[in-house]
Amino acid sequence: MLRYLLTEDDLGAVRFGLSPLCELGLSLRAIRDPSRFPLQVGWLRRTESARERLDMRVLGALIDERLWTPDFLNPRPTSPLTRLEDELAALAATPREVFRADLVGVHGRVPEVFEGSSRRALARIVRELTRLWETCFEPYWPRMRAVLEADIAYRGRQVAQSGVATMLNGLSSRIVYEHGLLSVMLRDPTERARPVGGEGLTLVPTMFTRRASAPIGDGPPMIMYSARGQGTLWESERVANPAAVAAILGDARASLLTMLGDPASSTELAVRLDVTPSAVNQHLRVLRAAGLLTSSRYGRSVLYLRSDLGTALLEGATG
Structure with a gap:
């Protein structure tokens, strides 16, 4: 611990x-x-x-x-x-x-x-x-980095909406934060307690940790945790679209709108849909121009997210 x-x-x-x-x-x-x-x-x-x-x-x-x-x-x-x-x-x-x-x-x-x-x-x-x-x-x-950057964007939204404590408790079932104490349950049976002491705690999403990892020695405070969204990284994804939305936008754009409840890059979306990034980008530009998506740059990637209007469209079709 x-x-x-x-x-x-x-x-x-x-x-x-x-x-x-x-x-x-x-x-x-x-x-x-x-x-x-x-x-x-x-x-x-x-x-x-x-x-x-x-x-x-x-x-x-x-x-x-x-x-x-x-x-x-x-x-x-x-x-x-x-x-x-x-x-x-x-x-x-x-x-x-x-x-x-x-x-x-x-x-x-x-x-x-x-x-x-x-x-x-x-x-x-x-x-x-x-x-x-x-x-x-x-x-x-590029596709790995897209997943990692999308995870960071998701955690940032959690902090903005619910606070740092909620974000920390959502990183892993092996990580618990309460009243200034962040506990990481590791396979190492050694009990260690370490004040952060102004050094700053760094959180690192990764593809190769199942729950949570940390330095073995007394290095700078850092936790490596499993990034979200890995399940679809190597396989194409079938998306169930509301028929009414697909009839208006077409299956490809309806799929993108349905998938973008969480931020994602065009590279990640292309992998998930098993299409080329250029094809995805064409659809994303149209959806953004229609006000159904928002976009923001994070690192080397542009992350897309369904707008309130896009969400209302989906909810209206399934309500």
Whole structure:
């Protein structure tokens, strides 16, 4: 159990971030034990042949049988716009003592493949993580990032509508916030209590945590939690539309209007409907021009959301 102690100022300073390096490191969980990550079976199937060409002796030594990864693979992101290149540069510069301590924290020792020069070991890790990214992540990152950014947008709406406490309690069944105490139920049996103390708590949505994860050591306050909307990431989605709305707008636009009760990008919507992003964008422009959708930029994506008028149209057709 990990407990973060938050003052009122700490609560007001809670922020979100995205970390490509976190996704790389945590993806090793799904690679090692696919049965525990059913929502990522589509990704595992698509990347199976590419992963056969990677040095799994290096990557496999970054995770143990508990599916723990060293903290140097889970840097605290500074924003939703964090770049992998910057994170890998920081990883390569990890001090020797930190590198070794983080490995010992996972394995109880430094794995044989990383013995000797820490600088050479880090260079091998960066090289294999780069290859993992280029072959298994880069082709799919736009759709992954769209889901992660949509999750952050959803949590932001929760804060605006119901407050930070409600948002925190909705992150996971393993996360409970009450009266300044944020409890994270981890597989680690160690009891830890840590004041946030003005450092700021960062929340990081991820594809590769089933409930909630946190740093093993005494790093900056951070919680990684399972992003919403992963269930449709690798499969096309059939949407039930009100017949009256479909008759007016057409099936494609009615489907989009029905789906956009929560924010989503054109990339995510294209994946869910199994169509091209350009086709989705054409329909979104028409719906927005008609006042049925709103849009706002978040990070690199434009997120769309059904407007009050769009909601009234759907409700009127089903009422």
